[in-house]
Amino acid sequence: MSFLTALIxxxxxxxxxxxxxxxxxxxxxxxxxxxxxxxxxxxxQTQCGQCGYPGCRPYAEAIANxxxxxxxxxxxxxxxxxxxxxxxxxxxxxxxxxxxxxxKKVAVIREDExxxxxxxxxxxxxxxxxxxxxxxxxxxxxxxxGCDLCxxxxxxxxxxxxxxxxxxxxxxxDLQQIPVRVVESGNE
Amino acid sequence: MTIAIKEIDSGQLWNFPGGIHPPERKQLSNQxxxxxxxxxxxxxxxxxxxxxxxxxxxVAVGDRVLGGQPLTHAGLNNGLPVHAPTSGTITAIAAGRxxxxxxxxxxxITLTADGEDTLVTMPPLLDYREHGRSELLERIKQAGxxxxxxxxxxxxxxxxxxxxxxxxxxxxxxxxxxxxADDCLMREHAQxxxxxxxxxxxxxxxxxxxxxxxANKPEAIAQxxxxxxxxxxxxxxxxxxxxPSGGEKQLIQLLTGxxxxxxxxxxxxxxxxxxxxxxxxxxxxxxxxxxxxxRVVTVTGEQVSQPGNYWVRLGTSVADLLAHCGFQPTPTQRxxxxxxxxxxxxxxxxxxxxxxxxxxxxxxxxxxxxxxxxMNCIRCGACADVCPAQxxxxxxxxxxxxxxxxxxxQHHLFDCIECGACAYVCPSEIPxxxxxxxxxxxxxxxxxxxxxxxxxxxxxxxxxERLEREKxERLERHRLAAEARKRAQAEAxxxxxxxxxDAIQAAIARAKARKAAQAAAAAxxxxxxxxx
Numbered sequence: 001m002s003f004l005t006a007l008i009x010x011x012x013x014x015x016x017x018x019x020x021x022x023x024x025x026x027x028x029x030x031x032x033x034x035x036x037x038x039x040x041x042x043x044x045q046t047q048c049g050q051c052g053y054p055g056c057r058p059y060a061e062a063i064a065n066x067x068x069x070x071x072x073x074x075x076x077x078x079x080x081x082x083x084x085x086x087x088x089x090x091x092x093x094x095x096x097x098x099x100x101x102x103x104k105k106v107a108v109i110r111e112d113e114x115x116x117x118x119x120x121x122x123x124x125x126x127x128x129x130x131x132x133x134x135x136x137x138x139x140x141x142x143x144x145x146g147c148d149l150c151x152x153x154x155x156x157x158x159x160x161x162x163x164x165x166x167x168x169x170x171x172x173x174d175l176q177q178i179p180v181r182v183v184e185s186g187n188e
Numbered sequence: 189m190t191i192a193i194k195e196i197d198s199g200q201l202w203n204f205p206g207g208i209h210p211p212e213r214k215q216l217s218n219q220x221x222x223x224x225x226x227x228x229x230x231x232x233x234x235x236x237x238x239x240x241x242x243x244x245x246x247v248a249v250g251d252r253v254l255g256g257q258p259l260t261h262a263g264l265n266n267g268l269p270v271h272a273p274t275s276g277t278i279t280a281i282a283a284g285r286x287x288x289x290x291x292x293x294x295x296x297i298t299l300t301a302d303g304e305d306t307l308v309t310m311p312p313l314l315d316y317r318e319h320g321r322s323e324l325l326e327r328i329k330q331a332g333x334x335x336x337x338x339x340x341x342x343x344x345x346x347x348x349x350x351x352x353x354x355x356x357x358x359x360x361x362x363x364x365x366x367x368x369a370d371d372c373l374m375r376e377h378a379q380x381x382x383x384x385x386x387x388x389x390x391x392x393x394x395x396x397x398x399x400x401x402x403a404n405k406p407e408a409i410a411q412x413x414x415x416x417x418x419x420x421x422x423x424x425x426x427x428x429x430x431x432p433s434g435g436e437k438q439l440i441q442l443l444t445g446x447x448x449x450x451x452x453x454x455x456x457x458x459x460x461x462x463x464x465x466x467x468x469x470x471x472x473x474x475x476x477x478x479x480x481x482x483r484v485v486t487v488t489g490e491q492v493s494q495p496g497n498y499w500v501r502l503g504t505s506v507a508d509l510l511a512h513c514g515f516q517p518t519p520t521q522r523x524x525x526x527x528x529x530x531x532x533x534x535x536x537x538x539x540x541x542x543x544x545x546x547x548x549x550x551x552x553x554x555x556x557x558x559x560x561x562x563m564n565c566i567r568c569g570a571c572a573d574v575c576p577a578q579x580x581x582x583x584x585x586x587x588x589x590x591x592x593x594x595x596x597x598q599h600h601l602f603d604c605i606e607c608g609a610c611a612y613v614c615p616s617e618i619p620x621x622x623x624x625x626x627x628x629x630x631x632x633x634x635x636x637x638x639x640x641x642x643x644x645x646x647x648x649x650x651x652x653e654r655l656e657r658e659k660x661e662r663l664e665r666h667r668l669a670a671e672a673r674k675r676a677q678a679e680a681x682x683x684x685x686x687x688x689x690d691a692i693q694a695a696i697a698r699a700k701a702r703k704a705a706q707a708a709a710a711a712x713x714x715x716x717x718x719x720x
Binding site for chain 2: 040043044045046047055056057125126127128142143145166167168170171172
């Protein structure tokens with residue numbers, strides 16, 4: 001008899017917990033995969049497609065599904081290191097098949113040569129090129145990610161990728177210190 | 189956190205941790221009075237001389253300008269105007285040398301003086317207490333006044349914050365070796381400085397000021413001791429000699445016993461700190477209508493024959509300044525803008541004197557030998573003993589070398605005031621401040637890139653969404669067009685027009701009939717052949 005009671009009690013408990021879990025699964029359902037968000041936040045958002053995926057988010061999804069983490073040249077070693085820390089996998093050197101790490105660049109349209117074909121506008125993944133058909137186009141420099149995707153479609157080759165200029169406000173200190181030394185001098 | 193007003197009013201002084209006592213070497217330059225420097229032929233005026241955005245240029249090449257005339261219009265983001273240092277003609281507006289350790293170029297306005305030195309001023313506001321607060325702040329802003337102590341923060345901006353202030357602290361400490369610009373200014377213009385402090389008190393809506401002077405300036409102290417009894421709002425505090433007592437946070441700790449919160453402002457404690465030079469400039473701007481076109485600069489070091497303090501028009505090149513002071517360069521001469529602890533070596537002598545230039549140091553090889561080779565850290569801990577911000581310089585150095593930015597954040601890298609005390613005592617000659625400055629720049633760069641990539645992600649997602657939306661709209665349009673076509677057809681049929689469907693059916697029937705006829709003809713022919 002006691003055996004039956006135990007069975008019934010356990011059965012009822014299992015039912016209750018099952019219902020709670022079932023309710024929680026519906027009530028607290030998480031849209032999307034949070035790991036994808038975290039990976040996406042570490043990628044440089046250049047949207048250049050050098051990894052072979054059409055943008056940073058698709059690559060983040062692929063990484064979440066087991067893709068290699070060393071296919072992002074704009075992110076370089078830093079991104080690989082951050083990703084390996086996040087995912088607990090070993091950091092590898094950058095896969096040279098997808099390009100090499102270079103200095104940050106920005107696209108510049110030689111405006112007098114532009115024929116206004118709008119092909120670069122369609123190629124730009126972040127809408128950083130301004131212009132209209134048969135009118136000159138120009139790059140909104142501070143929105144440009146330097147992804148290089150506008151260069152190839154241009155029929156008159158009027159787009160240059162130039163390194164981001166160093167200004168006093170983004171310059172990296174590289175200065176020898178200026179120490180004071182105790183000196184013997186007649187003035188003191 | 190509140191400050192102990194009773195103790196402060198009783199004149200109590202506190203102490204701050206760490207600090208060093210480097211040789212002061214102030215006698216080199218503080219023996220004479222402040223000499224006005226003869227006008228140079230050309231001036232190069234960088235449009236950004238303060239911390240904040242540059243103004244918009246309102247002059248063009250070829251314009252005749254008078255001394256004191258604004259050359260830029262203060263825009264947004266803590267903008268401040270710059271003024272013509274003397275009368276003359278604008279001869280160029282282009283990229284040129286600025287006072288920055290990088291040696292990079294920025295926009296400068298070149299002015300060729302006409303030698304007449306015609307100056308314009310704004311109308312004096314002698315009865316400033318009758319004028320509105322905003323009018324006075326606007327005057328200080330239009331005069332282009334930025335903190336002259338070194339950081340160059342717009343003074344009007346600092347005073348514009350409407351928060352209750354207990355004390356205004358006037359910083360006349362000038363603790364860095366060699367520099368005597370504030371010392372001489374206090375000796376000669378104590379009354380004007382007091383007038384400036386009164387204006388600052390009026391603007392801040394507070395009634396107590398603490399004027400801090402380091403004990404090694406007896407003449408300046410004597411001047412104020414004589415004048416201050418008539419100004420009960422201002423209390424003199426003579427602080428002991430120690431570097432860096434003149435650092436904003438260190439001075440606050442000395443005078444109030446409280447620490448400014450990490451990443452906070454003195455305002456969080458109800459305090460505002462202003463330099464004596466700024467108080468002087470405020471008094472001149474309000475009471476005489478003079479914009480900030482000159483400042484006191486200490487020229488010192490053993491390689492100038494006439495060290496001393498000079499009234500220098502902003503925009504005068506360091507070369508012109510040194511030429512007047514008997515500059516005898518050695519073959520490997522370094523010229524330092526600022527003091528020996530926090531200054532930087534100039535890339536060349538075309539760099540102009542700007543609002544925050546307090547000293548030009550021209551040391552001999554013996555008094556400031558070039559940095560020796562960096563040796564390994566022996567973990568002596570001397571740096572941690574002298575750090576006035578109570579940081580762990582040794583630890584920060586390891587973290588900076590390893591580029592461990594999270595670790596640097598945890599060790600409060602951004603509380604480092606870059607005073608250089610740690611590097612001064614380091615027996616291994618490790619350029620510690622150099623590592624911190626570099627790490628700070630890298631952390632700031634990473635933060636900027638983070639913001640930029642976040643914007644890029646938003647723009648990418650917005651574009652994807654737009655493309656998807658446009659595609660859906662196109663499909664929807666096609667569907668609606670097809671439906672409309674069908675409906676129009678059905679209506680036409682209902683009205684009695686030929687149903688295109690009938691025509692199709694008729695055509696199919698005709699085709700079928702023709703095929704059937706052909707089949708029948710072929711069958712008949714084969715029958716005939718078999719019959720033959």
